[in-house]
Amino acid sequence: MSINSYRDLKVWQFSMDLVEQIYCITENFPKHEVYQLSSQMQRAAVSIPSNIAEGHARESTKEFVRYLSITLGSLAELETQVMLAQRRAYIDKEKLIFTLSQTDEIGRMLRGLQKSLKTKLGTRY
Template sequence: MLYRDLVVWQKAMDLVVEIYRLCQSFPAAERYALVSQMQRAAVSIPSNIAEGHARKSTGAFVNHLSIAAGSLAELETQITLAERLGFCTGETSLTLLASTDEIGRMLSGLKTSLTNT
């Protein structure tokens, strides 16, 4: 199985696209601040899933899934901050946070399945 076959990687990639689209509407002054941080955190999620899978070691994969989960929590914080600053609507924030919740559950489930084998 390739990492690209993992549904959690696919959903994380979709989330990256949504974050990039959202950030296009942010003020120019945020380009090197919140926009940059949100984009890096979002990209880190599927990137760490892919890197961990490619290492062909269960321990390394689990470690990278933990890093992805950390980036996911960072992104959730940034989405909430973007809403508080008025850069996105509550509806957009809720939609994105629903995606992060789902991805978080999937990461947790994958980590559990790998450590129980």
């Protein structure tokens, strides 16, 4: 299967699923968190598939690799926020484990894609 669009990338598709998961989780946060942790988690989650899409659209492999690096940063930010939400008892341990398993899988996919693109560029990493 050829990749004609960022929408063809499994990592983008899985990231979109993660965004939906985060929106579902944050719906139940306390009202005082609407403009705080809830909003930060939603923005971090949305930035993951958004950066994959933007990087792919740049039509430069070097730029795409750079955007994947930014995406990994957003993923780490979201993981931290999810763990904080669990510490604050906004989400239960089960949701934490499920969400972190999603972020782990997306992280592996992003690093694999990065490695493949860097090989294509012939760069050391």
